[in-house]
Amino acid sequence: MTNAMTYNGYSARVEYDDEDGIFFGRLAGISDGVGFHADNVEDLRIAFREAVDDYIETCNKLGKQPEKPYSGKVMFRIDPEVHARAAKAAELAGKSLNEWAGEVLAKAAG
Known part of the structure; x- marks a missing residue:
């Protein structure tokens, strides 16, 4: 079982809030806060895809390049x-x- 979703190069971790009875997630690997939620799995899949598409569309409207999660280049210092x-x-x-x-x-x- 996994609690991650992937679409169009973006991923999100999915969690469940029992108090509110909803599933929710947020796009991973980007600094812009893009979240989504639904009360069932099928609607959650739809909300996730819509969140990604809306993020890209909104960035385009603002003339901003959408962040892409992780380039594959890692730079860090070690002993x-x-x-x-x-x-x-x-x-x-x-x-x-x-x-x-x-x-x-x-x-x-x-």
């Missing part, structure tokens, strides 16, 4: 000793550091 150990582990696995780190991150992120 030099960790960097050295990671580079060695990648070399021993016969991979580039980028390939190795991508696999390790994918595994850790599930």
Whole structure:
């Protein structure tokens, strides 16, 4: 079972609010706050797609480029000793550091 939805390159995590009896979500990976909700799964799928389409349309009307979630480029600083150990582990696995780190991150992120 998953609690994520994907459409047109955008994803959202879905949650349930028992007090209000609704499912709700928010687009992940963008700074603009784009949310949606519904009281059943089928309507939630529709609301999610409409939220994505509306976001793109609104950005276009405002002359703003819609944010795209994650380019695939990751830049971060780590301890030099960790960097050295990671580079060695990648070399021993016969991979580039980028390939190795991508696999390790994918595994850790599930």
